[in-house]
Amino acid sequence: MKKKTNIILLLVVALIQFGAIAWLIMRYENVVKNGVECRFACQAYDPHDPFRGRFLRVRVEDTCAYDGGIAADSYRVPVWAKIDPQGGTNGLSKAVKCADKPEDSGLWVHIPSANLQYNLRWNHREEDESSDDFYRRRKESGMIARIQFPDKFFLNERIARKAEGIIIKRMNEAVAVYKVMYNSAVLTDIVIGGKSILELARE
Amino acid sequence: MKHHEWLQGELLLWQKEGIIDSALADKISLRYSSPKERISVGAIIIGSFGALLVGLGIIALFAANWDCFNRPERAAIAIAPVAICTAIALLGFCKNYSSANFREILTILWSISIGAATCLVAQTYQVGGSASGLLLLVMLLTLPIIWLMRSNIVGALWAIYPVVWTSLRCYNDHAPREITVLFGMALFALAIPMYIRFIRRNTSRKALLTMQLVTGLIYPIGLSCMLFGLFEQSIDYPGAVLLFSLVAAVFAAIAFIEKLPVWTTCCLLIVFAMSMPSPFLREGYLVYFASLALAAVVTTFGIIKSQLSRINIGVYMLLWLILGKFFESRVSFTAKGIAFVASGLLLIAINIIFARMKKNGGR
Numbered sequence: 077m078k079k080k081t082n083i084i085l086l087l088v089v090a091l092i093q094f095g096a097i098a099w100l101i102m103r104y105e106n107v108v109k110n111g112v113e114c115r116f117a118c119q120a121y122d123p124h125d126p127f128r129g130r131f132l133r134v135r136v137e138d139t140c141a142y143d144g145g146i147a148a149d150s151y152r153v154p155v156w157a158k159i160d161p162q163g164g165t166n167g168l169s170k171a172v173k174c175a176d177k178p179e180d181s182g183l184w185v186h187i188p189s190a191n192l193q194y195n196l197r198w199n200h201r202e203e204d205e206s207s208d209d210f211y212r213r214r215k216e217s218g219m220i221a222r223i224q225f226p227d228k229f230f231l232n233e234r235i236a237r238k239a240e241g242i243i244i245k246r247m248n249e250a251v252a253v254y255k256v257m258y259n260s261a262v263l264t265d266i267v268i269g270g271k272s273i274l275e276l277a278r279e
Numbered sequence: 280m281k282h283h284e285w286l287q288g289e290l291l292l293w294q295k296e297g298i299i300d301s302a303l304a305d306k307i308s309l310r311y312s313s314p315k316e317r318i319s320v321g322a323i324i325i326g327s328f329g330a331l332l333v334g335l336g337i338i339a340l341f342a343a344n345w346d347c348f349n350r351p352e353r354a355a356i357a358i359a360p361v362a363i364c365t366a367i368a369l370l371g372f373c374k375n376y377s378s379a380n381f382r383e384i385l386t387i388l389w390s391i392s393i394g395a396a397t398c399l400v401a402q403t404y405q406v407g408g409s410a411s412g413l414l415l416l417v418m419l420l421t422l423p424i425i426w427l428m429r430s431n432i433v434g435a436l437w438a439i440y441p442v443v444w445t446s447l448r449c450y451n452d453h454a455p456r457e458i459t460v461l462f463g464m465a466l467f468a469l470a471i472p473m474y475i476r477f478i479r480r481n482t483s484r485k486a487l488l489t490m491q492l493v494t495g496l497i498y499p500i501g502l503s504c505m506l507f508g509l510f511e512q513s514i515d516y517p518g519a520v521l522l523f524s525l526v527a528a529v530f531a532a533i534a535f536i537e538k539l540p541v542w543t544t545c546c547l548l549i550v551f552a553m554s555m556p557s558p559f560l561r562e563g564y565l566v567y568f569a570s571l572a573l574a575a576v577v578t579t580f581g582i583i584k585s586q587l588s589r590i591n592i593g594v595y596m597l598l599w600l601i602l603g604k605f606f607e608s609r610v611s612f613t614a615k616g617i618a619f620v621a622s623g624l625l626l627i628a629i630n631i632i633f634a635r636m637k638k639n640g641g642r
Contacts, residue, residue: 079372079373079375082372082427083369083372083373085427086365086368086369086372086427089423089424089427090365092420092423093361093365093393093420093423094358094361094362096416096420097357097358097361097396097397097400100397100400100401101354101400101404104400104404104406105350105351105354105404107404108350108404151453152452152453153453188409188452189452189453226405226406228405229405230402230403230405262404262405262406263405264405
């Protein structure tokens with residue numbers, strides 16, 4: 077009886093584990109295949125660690141107006157960002173606004189860590205302006221959010237360093253390509269001059 | 280097997296009635312134990328290291344980022360070690376493999392495979408996200424394995440996961456402290472039933488002591504670290520020592536009730552470690568004098584009960600605290616050198632005297 081119970085429990089545990097991993101795979105496969113493509117200008121460099129191997133650390137930042145409940149300079153707070161896939165210059169995408177939760181239909185992405193600050197900085201205070209007046213003016217100026225997108229692009233250790241060199245030389249042309257679905261953005265490629273960084277690094 | 284269980288029960292009864300002591304009970308138990316019951320600690324340790332190396336090798340191979348495979352192929356490679364471990368476990372259950380070696384090694388390999396699989400999927404699909412999220416998933420997926428395989432070592436070490444997760448959430452992700460620490464403590468509590476199950480089973484004294492040492496260090500330190508995260512903003516050195524000491528006191532009380540002598544020693548060592556900086560810190564005066572008092576009590580207790588381990592701990596504490604202050608002072612190096620030599624000779628002398636007393640049967 078105990079042997080039978082153990083086998084049944086083992087099958088349940090296996091089902092849970094394979095189910096969890098399979099769910100991850102299916103979800104992200106769906107994002108990569110069917111997600112909305114968004115492109116942002118980026119910079120990248122090539123760190124590595126013993127567990128994740130070599131990867132390009134991609135720096136993709138954007139700023140947009142913040143329209144939420146936080147009313148003070150804040151760092152590393154979670155926000156939602158609405159993305160316009162064609163809203164930027166040169167066919168790039170743009171974050172159009174940020175909020176504490178999705179407010180309307182559109183392409184919303186959850187950003188786990190954003191920095192919020194008022195449009196007016198402390199160095200904008202006039203000489204004879206009182207603190208209260210400046211603070212009031214600051215509040216009225218509204219807030220902006222500086223958001224960062226997922227930043228790791230894993231690639232083969234043999235080409236990682238060369239890829240970093242290519243991006244450094246052609247930094248102005250580097251574009252990070254994301255697929256967005258289920259309110260999350262997945263980095264799928266880095267493109268330079270219309271070509272994937274993986275192709276360029278192998279040439 | 281029935282005879283063996285009867286014998287184990289009788290041995291426990293004889294110990295309670297004071298007919299035999301624990302050392303003799305172990306000898307008798309080992310003499311008449313079935314070969315399956317005999318646990319070779321050395322074999323488990325070596326096997327565990329082997330399993331760890333195999334697992335790390337697998338991770339390193341994954342880290343090479345084999346982009347010669349496409350995404351579905353890499354996903355299949357990620358799942359393969361998990362599938363192999365599941366198959367081995369199924370075979371083990373069917374063939375009634377119940378040795379501790381088999382269970383511990385398989386649990387280590389299986390746990391590493393789960394971690395590697397989730398990491399490789401994240402890597403394959405270039406998934407962003409936080410280390411804490413990944414750790415939480417791995418933690419929750421490995422817990423049923425530990426229960427199913429009745430692994431004791433991995434079960435005890437699993438308690439480190441919630442502590443690391445709480446730290447990552449607080450310091451990396453800047454999550455709200457109160458909720459994070461409470462959730463971390465709830466996860467931490469999931470580790471304890473595994474240890475309770477272990478101590479309720481009849482097992483060798485060596486295994487009991489080893490597990491007591493592992494859990495006696497991990498549980499109080501882990502819990503203290505998590506609580507420290509809650510009060511970090513408002514706590515100073517004496518406050519931190521008080522926090523760790525209170526947690527250690529709680530575990531020492533549990534150790535007294537449940538008769539876990541190694542836990543008491545571990546709790547003492549934790550308090551001692553926390554008080555070690557006190558001779559050198561201006562704000563450590565209260566801690567310093569409290570530690571002196573504790574060291575004196577522990578030494579006295581050890582002398583009364585003729586417990587050499589307690590005497591050593593107490594004397595080490597006293598010497599560290601006194602010599603620490605002495606060393607910080609402006610006394611000449613010659614005087615400091617003489618003091619150190621004298622302290623060392625004193626420790627050696629105490630050990631020789633009590634070892635001789637024990638040998639001559641003077642308890």
